[in-house]
Amino acid sequence: MHNFFYTRANSIEEAIDGIRVDSAAKYVAGGTNLIDLLKYNIERADVLVDVNHVEVFPDAEQMADGCLRLSAFMTNADTAYHPLVEKKYPLLSEAILAGASAQIRNMATNGGNLLQRTRCYYFYDPAMPCNKREPGSGCPALNGYNRMMAILGTSSECIAVFPSDMCVALAALGAVVEVEGPSGQRHIPFSEFHRLPGRTPHLDNNLEAGEIITAICLPPEGFSRNYAYLKLRDRNSYAFALVSVALALEMDGECIREARIALGGVAHKPWRVPDAEDFLQGREATPGNFAAAADLILQGAQAFEHNGFKIELAKKAIVRAGKMALHPETHLPGAQPPSFENL
Amino acid sequence: METINPEIRLSAPEHIAPSTVTFTVNRIQTSVQVLPWVSLLDALRDALDLTGVKKGCDHGQCGACTVLCDGKRILSCLTLAVMKSGSEITTIEGVAESDQLHPLQQAFIDHDAFQCGYCTPGQICSAIGMMQEGKARTRAEVKELMSGNLCRCGANTNIIDAIMAVKDGGTNA
Ligand SMILES: Cc1cc2nc3c(=O)[nH]c(=O)nc-3n(C[C@H](O)[C@H](O)[C@H](O)COP(=O)(O)OP(=O)(O)OC[C@H]3O[C@@H](n4cnc5c(N)ncnc54)[C@H](O)[C@@H]3O)c2cc1C
Ligand code: FES
Ligand code: FES
Numbered sequence: 155m156h157n158f159f160y161t162r163a164n165s166i167e168e169a170i171d172g173i174r175v176d177s178a179a180k181y182v183a184g185g186t187n188l189i190d191l192l193k194y195n196i197e198r199a200d201v202l203v204d205v206n207h208v209e210v211f212p213d214a215e216q217m218a219d220g221c222l223r224l225s226a227f228m229t230n231a232d233t234a235y236h237p238l239v240e241k242k243y244p245l246l247s248e249a250i251l252a253g254a255s256a257q258i259r260n261m262a263t264n265g266g267n268l269l270q271r272t273r274c275y276y277f278y279d280p281a282m283p284c285n286k287r288e289p290g291s292g293c294p295a296l297n298g299y300n301r302m303m304a305i306l307g308t309s310s311e312c313i314a315v316f317p318s319d320m321c322v323a324l325a326a327l328g329a330v331v332e333v334e335g336p337s338g339q340r341h342i343p344f345s346e347f348h349r350l351p352g353r354t355p356h357l358d359n360n361l362e363a364g365e366i367i368t369a370i371c372l373p374p375e376g377f378s379r380n381y382a383y384l385k386l387r388d389r390n391s392y393a394f395a396l397v398s399v400a401l402a403l404e405m406d407g408e409c410i411r412e413a414r415i416a417l418g419g420v421a422h423k424p425w426r427v428p429d430a431e432d433f434l435q436g437r438e439a440t441p442g443n444f445a446a447a448a449d450l451i452l453q454g455a456q457a458f459e460h461n462g463f464k465i466e467l468a469k470k471a472i473v474r475a476g477k478m479a480l481h482p483e484t485h486l487p488g489a490q491p492p493s494f495e496n497l
Numbered sequence: 498m499e500t501i502n503p504e505i506r507l508s509a510p511e512h513i514a515p516s517t518v519t520f521t522v523n524r525i526q527t528s529v530q531v532l533p534w535v536s537l538l539d540a541l542r543d544a545l546d547l548t549g550v551k552k553g554c555d556h557g558q559c560g561a562c563t564v565l566c567d568g569k570r571i572l573s574c575l576t577l578a579v580m581k582s583g584s585e586i587t588t589i590e591g592v593a594e595s596d597q598l599h600p601l602q603q604a605f606i607d608h609d610a611f612q613c614g615y616c617t618p619g620q621i622c623s624a625i626g627m628m629q630e631g632k633a634r635t636r637a638e639v640k641e642l643m644s645g646n647l648c649r650c651g652a653n654t655n656i657i658d659a660i661m662a663v664k665d666g667g668t669n670a
Contacts, residue, residue: 157513160533160579186575190556255645260569391644487641
C-alpha cells in the first residue's frame, strides 16, 4: 500500500470540499473494497476522506411521496435488518444478506456497495494488462480464463462483471440514486447509474468527479408479497455470484399484473430487459411463461470459452426464481437454491 | 503500549506524520501513534502486541482478523486504525472476565472446535458478534451467518456445535 493523508468529513459539504482540493483524493466509507484495492496498488489516492462521520439523520426516512430514502452512509447490515426494509422491501434485505459476510456487511455502506469494482482476475493482477485499470492496455479475459465473465452487454475491450448483489435488487425495484457534487444535487435512475463497458471500460458508472452519493430512494411499490433473490455460486456462501436473479411480481389472482426481473453476475451492470417484463404482464405465473421471459432476457447473450454454462444457468435460475417468488416460504438463508420437492 | 513497529515507521515520507489514535481496547483507554495507511489489524498486533488477532489473508476473505468494534464484528484487516479513533475495540484477549473464560471459549474447548487454532480468535469474536445481532435462530442460519470465518482445518462442524451449545443458553443445541 502506498502512502496517503487521512481526513474525516463531518458533513456532506466537508466531504465534497475534501475531494475538490485534491483530484487524487478518494472517499472511504466501509473501506472493504477500497482498502483491499489500495493494498494491491490497484487503486491510488493521495488523501482518503472518511465519510463515516458525516451527520445524517435519520438513516432511513419514509418520504411523503411514499418512497423510502436510505442514507448512503448506512451499513449494508443496518439496511438489510431495518424494520421498514424487511417489511416493505424484503427482496432488498435478501439480496444484501446473500452478499459477502456478516463482518463485511457490518462495515460496507450503501454508497460503497454501488461503487465496488469488478472482481475480474485480470483487473486484480497488476502484472497483466487491463483496459479497466489501464485504458488501452488490452483485455486478457477475452481469450483468457473467462469463467466468471459477462455474457451480456460486453464489448471487445472489456467483459468484466459488476459483482454486487444489493444492486441487482435495487435495479429490480427501480431505485433512484441521490448524489451531490460541486455543481449541486441530482437524481439518477438506477438503470442509468452503472455503465456498459463499450469503449470506456475504465468508467463503471455515471458519477462525475467529486460527486458523492448521499442516498438511495426506493419507490413506494416494494413487491413484498411475491419476490425472490436467488444466488448461484461455486460455494453456497461467502462467494460472488456466477448468476443471480432478483425477481418480483405483483399478482392479480393467477395472473401477473407486474413483473420485475434483474440479473447479476452476467454483465457490467445489473441486467434488466423491459420487453421480457412486459411479456409476463397479464400472463399466468407458470414455469413455461417464466422460461419464455428468460429466453427474451438472454437474447443476444454471447459466451466466451469458459462461461457458456452461464446462459443455460441464467435461464433456469429465472424459472426457479419465479417459483420462489410465488412461495416466499421456500427461501433459504443466503439466497441459496431451495428444492421444490414438497410443493 | 506505545511502541510502534519500526518497519511501519520507516516507510513514512517526511511530510506525512503519524497521528495519535485514541480508542478503548479491551476496556482500557489506549493511544497509539500510527501512520494513516496502517490497518487496525497491524496496529493491534504490532503496536499493541495483541497477537491473538490473526492475519490470515489480509484481504477480507478469511475472517481470522475479526474483532468487535463498538459491539459489532468487523474485519480489522480492511479498516485503518485512524478510522477507528474514538471507538471501542474488543479482541480475543478481552472476551474473558478476569480468570473466567467466555462461555464460547469454554464451549470451543469442550466441543473440540479447533485443531491448529489459527482461526479460533476470529471465530469466537465473530460468534459473540453474531449472538449480539440476534438474527440467527436455526443451525442453518448460524452456519450462514458464520460463513465469513473460514477454518482450514475443517473444524466447522464442531465450531457450529460449540456455538449452538452457548447461543440462547444452549436451548437449540
Ligand atoms: C471477501 C469479500 C467478499 C465479498 N462478497 C460480496 C458479495 O458476495 N456480494 C456483494 O455484493 N459484495 C461483496 N463484497 C463487496 C462488498 O459488498 C463491497 O466491498 C462493499 O459494499 C463496499 O462498500 P464500502 O462502504 O466498504 O466501500 P469502500 O471500500 O469504502 O468504497 C468503495 C468505493 O466507493 C467510494 N465511495 C464510498 N462511499 C461513497 C459515497 N457515499 N459517495 C461516493 N463515493 C463513495 C470510494 O471512494 C471507493 O471508490 C465482498 C467483499 C469482500 C472483501
Ligand atoms: S485477515 Fe482479515 S479477513 Fe483474512
Ligand atoms: S482450527 Fe486450524 S484453521 Fe480453524
